[in-house]
Amino acid sequence: MPRAQDAHERPALSPKQAWGRGIPIVKTFATAPAPHWPAPTSVRRVMLDVLIALVPGVALHVFFFGPAILVQIALATGFAVALEAAMLRARGAPLRPFLGDLSAPVTAVLFALCIPPLSPWWIALAGMTVAIALAKHAYGGLGRNLFNPAMAGYAIVLVAFPLDMTRWLAPAPLDVAPVAFLDALHAIFTGALPAPLAWDTVASATPLDIVRTLASKDLMIGEIRANPAFGDFGGKGWEWIANAYALGGFYLLWRRVIHWQVPVAVIGSVVALSVPFWLADADRHPFPLQHVFSGGLVLAAFFIATDPVTGCATPRGRLAFGAGVGVLTLVIRRWGAYPDGVAFAVLIMNCAAPLIDRYTRPRVFGHGRHA
Amino acid sequence: MALSRFHGGLRLPPQKPAAAAAVVPCPLPPELVLPLAQHAGLAAEPCVVPGQVVLRGDTVARAAAGLSAPVHASSSGVVRAIESRPLAGGDGPCIVIEPDGRDTWNRLPPLAWRDAEPAALRERVREAGIVGLGGAAFPSPAKLAASVATLIVNGAECEPHIACDEGLMRERAGDVLHGAALLARIVGAGRVVVAIEERMLEARAALATALRESGLEPIEIVPVPTIYPEGGERQLIRVLTGREVPAGGLPRDIGVLCHNVATAYAAWRAVAHGEALTSRIVSVTGAGVRAPRNVETRLGTPIGFLVGAAGGYTGDAARLVVGGPMMGAALPHDAVPIVKGANAVLVLGADDIRAQAPELPCIRCGECSRVCPAQLMPQELYAAIRAGDDTEVRALSLDACIECGCCAYVCPSQIPLVDAYRQAKRAFAEQRADRARADHARERFHARTARLEREAAERVERVAARREALAQEQAAKAAAEAAPEPEPPKTMGKSDVLAAIARAKAKKAAQGKPPEGDTE
Ligand code: SF4
Numbered sequence: 001m002p003r004a005q006d007a008h009e010r011p012a013l014s015p016k017q018a019w020g021r022g023i024p025i026v027k028t029f030a031t032a033p034a035p036h037w038p039a040p041t042s043v044r045r046v047m048l049d050v051l052i053a054l055v056p057g058v059a060l061h062v063f064f065f066g067p068a069i070l071v072q073i074a075l076a077t078g079f080a081v082a083l084e085a086a087m088l089r090a091r092g093a094p095l096r097p098f099l100g101d102l103s104a105p106v107t108a109v110l111f112a113l114c115i116p117p118l119s120p121w122w123i124a125l126a127g128m129t130v131a132i133a134l135a136k137h138a139y140g141g142l143g144r145n146l147f148n149p150a151m152a153g154y155a156i157v158l159v160a161f162p163l164d165m166t167r168w169l170a171p172a173p174l175d176v177a178p179v180a181f182l183d184a185l186h187a188i189f190t191g192a193l194p195a196p197l198a199w200d201t202v203a204s205a206t207p208l209d210i211v212r213t214l215a216s217k218d219l220m221i222g223e224i225r226a227n228p229a230f231g232d233f234g235g236k237g238w239e240w241i242a243n244a245y246a247l248g249g250f251y252l253l254w255r256r257v258i259h260w261q262v263p264v265a266v267i268g269s270v271v272a273l274s275v276p277f278w279l280a281d282a283d284r285h286p287f288p289l290q291h292v293f294s295g296g297l298v299l300a301a302f303f304i305a306t307d308p309v310t311g312c313a314t315p316r317g318r319l320a321f322g323a324g325v326g327v328l329t330l331v332i333r334r335w336g337a338y339p340d341g342v343a344f345a346v347l348i349m350n351c352a353a354p355l356i357d358r359y360t361r362p363r364v365f366g367h368g369r370h371a
Numbered sequence: 372m373a374l375s376r377f378h379g380g381l382r383l384p385p386q387k388p389a390a391a392a393a394v395v396p397c398p399l400p401p402e403l404v405l406p407l408a409q410h411a412g413l414a415a416e417p418c419v420v421p422g423q424v425v426l427r428g429d430t431v432a433r434a435a436a437g438l439s440a441p442v443h444a445s446s447s448g449v450v451r452a453i454e455s456r457p458l459a460g461g462d463g464p465c466i467v468i469e470p471d472g473r474d475t476w477n478r479l480p481p482l483a484w485r486d487a488e489p490a491a492l493r494e495r496v497r498e499a500g501i502v503g504l505g506g507a508a509f510p511s512p513a514k515l516a517a518s519v520a521t522l523i524v525n526g527a528e529c530e531p532h533i534a535c536d537e538g539l540m541r542e543r544a545g546d547v548l549h550g551a552a553l554l555a556r557i558v559g560a561g562r563v564v565v566a567i568e569e570r571m572l573e574a575r576a577a578l579a580t581a582l583r584e585s586g587l588e589p590i591e592i593v594p595v596p597t598i599y600p601e602g603g604e605r606q607l608i609r610v611l612t613g614r615e616v617p618a619g620g621l622p623r624d625i626g627v628l629c630h631n632v633a634t635a636y637a638a639w640r641a642v643a644h645g646e647a648l649t650s651r652i653v654s655v656t657g658a659g660v661r662a663p664r665n666v667e668t669r670l671g672t673p674i675g676f677l678v679g680a681a682g683g684y685t686g687d688a689a690r691l692v693v694g695g696p697m698m699g700a701a702l703p704h705d706a707v708p709i710v711k712g713a714n715a716v717l718v719l720g721a722d723d724i725r726a727q728a729p730e731l732p733c734i735r736c737g738e739c740s741r742v743c744p745a746q747l748m749p750q751e752l753y754a755a756i757r758a759g760d761d762t763e764v765r766a767l768s769l770d771a772c773i774e775c776g777c778c779a780y781v782c783p784s785q786i787p788l789v790d791a792y793r794q795a796k797r798a799f800a801e802q803r804a805d806r807a808r809a810d811h812a813r814e815r816f817h818a819r820t821a822r823l824e825r826e827a828a829e830r831v832e833r834v835a836a837r838r839e840a841l842a843q844e845q846a847a848k849a850a851a852e853a854a855p856e857p858e859p860p861k862t863m864g865k866s867d868v869l870a871a872i873a874r875a876k877a878k879k880a881a882q883g884k885p886p887e888g889d890t891e
């Protein structure tokens with residue numbers, strides 16, 4: 001194969017010199033290093049794909065829980081972009097390429113999808129401050145952060161404001177009218193529901209909360225699942241949103257934005273770990289798919305654990321990373337203090353990622369096996 | 372035949388407008404510029420003087436001792452100058468010939484390839500100045516020295532846009548196959564495989580027909596999928612044999628030899644027709660060329676002139692590249708001659724070139740390692756190079772990088788990865804050279820110190836020996852005076868001195884030092 005002689009580094013005779021010596025030049029050109037073809041993708045394009053992939057999930061969210069989530073997404077995105085600009089300025093980094101890379105909006109949307117739709121506005125502000133200013137820029141900005149910014153932000157608000165984080169809305173199939181747009185705005189900005197509404201009527205515990213509270217009262221899974229909040233596998237509404245996330249995930253796989261190893265490992269490990277328990281005692285342990293379709297697991301499998309910056313870069317590393325997220329999620333759901341452990345599982349695995357990468361480096365061509 | 376796959380690679384649009392048209396000859400340019408270094412290894416040494424008349428095929432520069440190749444006049448005419456001219460990699464010494472327009476050949480006597488000794492055939496390949504025409508321009512005889520079991524003749528083009536091998540196989544299939552058989556005879560290969568790309572249907576048919584008509588021993592014609600960098604030697608061997616050339620090793624280590632189809636063709640012309648390597652097929656292509664095509668071009672033809680032979684530039688011409696879009700070198704102007712390794716002149720249009728984009732930080736997306744045919748981790752390699760961590764760079768196998776550019780092509784952050792590797796490799800090579808130089812200097816210093824010490828010691832010994840001799844002479848004289856019949860004292864004294872010197876020599880020899888200081 002031709003070796004690109006580094007013509008651009010050691011310039012050949014300049015056109016002027018050549019003309020001076022009577023060497024006939026027909027045409028001159030600007031040079032640049034190979035490869036010469038236009039780049040097939042960009043960071044912006046990758047992030048845009050993630051946002052596109054989230055559209056079906058958001059749409060179903062609106063369908064089941066009303067438009068409040070859109071307000072949260074707008075709020076979080078606004079805060080995220082403002083904070084990003086402020087932090088870039090503070091770090092003396094150029095605004096243009098970085099604000100355009102869309103990484104802050106991705107963080108914002110993922111965060112918004114994790115919090116209850118009627119959370120007060122300052123939850124988004126607090127979450128984005130942690131996510132963008134601390135988790136991302138304090139570590140050096142795009143590409144350098146150790147922790148997934150959205151999960152870092154979510155984990156902090158979960159710990160700091162536990163009460164607000166439990167006010168989930170009841171999904172539409174439960175015969176509760178979704179909270180209308182203006183009512184949602186009112187609730188988010190004043191922290192109180194407008195007159196006829198009350199938390200008791202619009203709110204509902206998530207299926208995971210229900211499992212938790214009822215299981216602690218020694219109820220059998222069968223009895224728990226008789227609760228109207230449950231659908232076929234997970235919670236009513238929730239399971240459909242999970243399907244929509246998975247659909248977006250397949251889009252990302254097809255666009256080669258994410259790699260198959262992470263979602264397969266996350267979901268595979270959850271199923272693999274819960275099947276034996278369920279087989280041993282189906283009365284006490286939920287059906288494995290219920291685990292998959294509850295909480296943020298599908299979202300995490302396709303959108304959060306797949307974050308390249310804070311995940312693993314090697315193929316085997318990604319399998320290990322995904323399996324770690326799956327197993328830790330189950331452990332926290334079962335024994336931890338929070339009903340859903342996805343965020344903590346991801347953060348814990350973020351810490352382990354560099355080490356996993358080191359020990360799972362692929363075999364270099366010509367070394368070992370086939371040589 | 373079951374094919375293997377190599378890791379990574381890219382399915383790139385083939386972009387072969389040049390392949391469709393017939394191969395046309397390039398007219399004779401007003402001057403031919405023949406660089407002395409157009410092959411890997413040492414530059415050739417000129418053996419003509421300005422004003423000398425040469426014929427096409429005359430040797431104008433001899434191969435240097437070591438890895439090198441001779442250069443031949445690519446048309447008949449007069450040597451005008453031996454001077455520095457702009458080349459793709461900076462200025463370099465060239466022989467400039469003004470053609471006389473007659474293009475008179477001076478051929479070597481043809482050899483009967485089935486009867487000639489393999490060594491004689493190999494010598495002919497050397498004499499004819501044949502180097503790897505796939506682009507690497509590695510002197511071919513060096514690769515033909517070892518015997519191997521399998522010869523792979525590589526007809527899979529290196530990169531998109533390049534179509535010179537396809538044109539060659541389609542139009543001169545018989546000569547290509549004879550060349551393959553010839554190379555196989557030189558290295559004693561029992562199995563010969565011609566690898567072509569799946570999409571080269573006409574070339575495949577032409578080869579099959581030519582094989583039937585040629586009466587040659589069986590040659591396998593194997594279509595391989597077009598995945599860049601399939602044309603890379605190591606990747607192709609992996610695909611065809613399922614085996615990997617060991618890191619740091621050569622294909623011959625696993626009994627395989629790989630030559631480009633154009634090299635096989637050139638070897639055949641040299642043996643059967645006595646023609647030295649004076650021309651090659653070059654794909655002149657891209658949106659910046661009016662009539663993209665394969666052009667049979669005399670070595671030394673200025674690129675600007677060659678583009679003229681393909682209809683000239685279009686208004687869109689934005690970048691001039693020798694080679695393909697993935698690995699080719701961009702040139703600042705077109706007054707650069709075609710050399711043996713130049714497989715394509717690619718003029719890209721404004722829409723086909725990478726926009727100047729700021730380099731963003733690595734987002735660790737892993738695309739680069741997904742496509743890396745050497746199975747490296749380009750992102751980590753880049754970080755290690757930036758951190759100046761040489762140990763880590765070596766641990767990540769920088770030397771296994773084939774500089775294919777797949778990683779830099781797909782990187783969403785537009786990081787110039789392959790550029791960094793190339794620079795790091797060069798820095799390592801310089802370090803090695805520096806170390807070798809330093810070692811050499813140190814050795815010379817030690818040798819000098821040792822010599823000086825030895826000489827000082829010898830001087831001391833000589834003085835001691837002379838003293839001893841003198842003392843013995845005096846003692847002998849005294850004895851002679853005392854003796855009743857004195858012998859001639861002078862003779863006696865001299866033999867004593869000789870004896871003393873002999874003793875001293877014996878002593879030095881016993882100490883393992885050569886008695887060389889004696890003559891001083
Ligand atoms: S392709 Fe570029 S951004 Fe992605 S991991 Fe490789 S170097 Fe980093």
Ligand code: SF4
Pocket residue numbers: 739742743744745746747749771772773774775776777778779788789792
């Ligand atoms: S240039 Fe080197 S590191 Fe990059 S893809 Fe090719 S072999 Fe791998």
